[in-house]
Amino acid sequence: MLAFLAILGIAIIRLDSLFAAVMLTGIYSLVAACLYIEMDAVDVAFTEAAVGGGIATLLFLSTIALTSNREKSGNQEKSGSQEKPGSKNSLPAFIVVMLTGAVLMFGVSDIPKFGDSSAPAHQYLSDRYINQSPQEIGVPNMVTSVLASYRGYDTMGEVTVIFTAGIAVLMLLGRGFRSNTRRTRVKTDTKSSQGKRSTGE
Amino acid sequence: MFAVTTIAILVAMMLALGRALLGPTLYDRILAVNTFGTITVLFIAIFGFLTGRPEFLDIALVYALINFITTIAVLKFFEYGDMGRSSLEQQESDI
Numbered sequence: 001m002l003a004f005l006a007i008l009g010i011a012i013i014r015l016d017s018l019f020a021a022v023m024l025t026g027i028y029s030l031v032a033a034c035l036y037i038e039m040d041a042v043d044v045a046f047t048e049a050a051v052g053g054g055i056a057t058l059l060f061l062s063t064i065a066l067t068s069n070r071e072k073s074g075n076q077e078k079s080g081s082q083e084k085p086g087s088k089n090s091l092p093a094f095i096v097v098m099l100t101g102a103v104l105m106f107g108v109s110d111i112p113k114f115g116d117s118s119a120p121a122h123q124y125l126s127d128r129y130i131n132q133s134p135q136e137i138g139v140p141n142m143v144t145s146v147l148a149s150y151r152g153y154d155t156m157g158e159v160t161v162i163f164t165a166g167i168a169v170l171m172l173l174g175r176g177f178r179s180n181t182r183r184t185r186v187k188t189d190t191k192s193s194q195g196k197r198s199t200g201e
Numbered sequence: 202m203f204a205v206t207t208i209a210i211l212v213a214m215m216l217a218l219g220r221a222l223l224g225p226t227l228y229d230r231i232l233a234v235n236t237f238g239t240i241t242v243l244f245i246a247i248f249g250f251l252t253g254r255p256e257f258l259d260i261a262l263v264y265a266l267i268n269f270i271t272t273i274a275v276l277k278f279f280e281y282g283d284m285g286r287s288s289l290e291q292q293e294s295d296i
Contacts, residue, residue, distance in 0.1 A: 004218060011222050023230040026271065027221055030241045031214075033264075037245055042260060053238070054267045061278050 004031045022060040029053040203251040210244050231275055238268030 008028045015021045029052025036045035129146060137145040147155055217240060221233035242261045249257025 004214070007218070007222070017227075019227055020224070020230050023227075023234045023275075024221060026234050027218065027237050030237055034241055034244055037248060037257075037260075042257070046260060046263070049241075049264055050267055054271050057271055058274050061275065065278060 002035070005035075018064055019061075022057060022064065025060070026053050026057045029056070203247060206247050207244070207251060210240060210247060214240050214244070231272070234275075235268065235272045238264070238271070242268065 005028065008024055008031065012021050012024045012028070015024065029048055032052065033045040033049040036042075036048060129142060129150070133142055133145040133150075134140065137149045139145040139148070214237065217233050217236045221230050221237065224230045224233060242265045245257055245261040245264060249255050249261070
């Protein structure tokens, strides 16, 4: 499964046709969902399949529909148009990516193994949540009490981030929309005023 | 029994993946994605039985729905060339 992921990633980078790359990203998220299910994280897998396989593919497709279907290849770049200078291999970017990957792998080495019964989460945390959260919080649902009270600051930060992203998207979309309507309104205004002027004369 | 089926599904996954990677035309790739989604549904179902929890079947059903919607959208994209918004008025009603 992990080999599938690696093959798909390399193929997506190598491909020239953007549409094929979009199709491959859909398969990529399906494979990732299978991996999550193997690791018993059914809810994460479900989100991955719905967002990665469904919505992200549709968003990519509509972007392609609005722009162009093919990536500018290296030959076109040499022959004249200089629109995409980043397609040549750059060594500093490679070094930065490798360094970040090394740091992340170093961080992973501290995480307890998958299904490890001596992990801190299984030692005392789960018991405490299960036994004492009804008395401490007073909410019957255990997940809700963990999410809204024990890690309430974390949840508040997440909600703030999502809210900010939503506002930014709305501002970006709404600006183009408003300028469009204003332009059409100005056009109709000038037309009507011209019409009035011509009738007045 | 279930293990053999799982291995067979993995092989089928590999074949669909090969078609998606090699596929000369775009339709090959669309078909590969659709097939891969179906194989994913099968894989989830058989994995649920393999680990002794058949309640994974519900999740597999919802995966089938997602797969269907994605394929419909892709084909619509091919038929109309865009996502169905062509004029300015339609955009306004969308937002």
